[in-house]
Amino acid sequence: AQKITQTQPGMFVQEKEAVTLDCTYDTSDPSYGLFWYKQPSSGEMIFLIYQGSYDQQNATEGRYSLNFQKARKSANLVISASQLGDSAMYFCAMREGPPSGGYQKVTFGTGTKLQVIP
């Protein structure tokens, strides 16, 4: 079974509008972390936002927020006020085990290509 599932291969959004990128995950570990990364055409993976499994509140970082629904095992990324520079691939990822654990392997989804339309 896939540990991280991103069901939207591609998305379009109008500039200045909000967009939600979907991510569901599968783990039996009670302690885990969820990440979103942005990958522009240059190839670099850019960290956007992190949510720990025990965090009580949804994470926010500027225009990015993570809609964490633990019971549904979903961790959707919301980008508010989209900008042209937001056009990129977006990857959801998960670390299983506590952040203080010995090994920090991160598993990635297949990504969603977001295109922002002027």
Place this chain on the structure above:
Amino acid sequence: DTGVSQDPRHKITKRGQNVTFRCDPISEHNRLYWYRQTLGQGPEFLTYFQNEAQLEKSRLLSDRFSAERPKGSFSTLEIQRTEQGDSAMYLCASSLAAGQGYPYGYTFGSGTRLTVV
């Protein structure tokens, strides 16, 4: 130190040749990771180091692949007898050891894109 550096950015090689990639992590990061990303996929874990010790290797890392981090600083990834299936983006990332800082995530380099012809 502005981030993780990878060299070269692009490499085209003939099938059967050996190639070597280099990664320079953020200087204070003691963990270093190699990932491979094929077209249309997310990155897949290959191996990781804590300081100079290679602590985990994926089954994706066949015996044609070897990685080193001799002094706990930069790392090299070598692929011997390259095959067309090795064509991919090879990403390096670094991080602090667990518990030493938020957000417990990686800082990635820009990757080395390998094309085997």
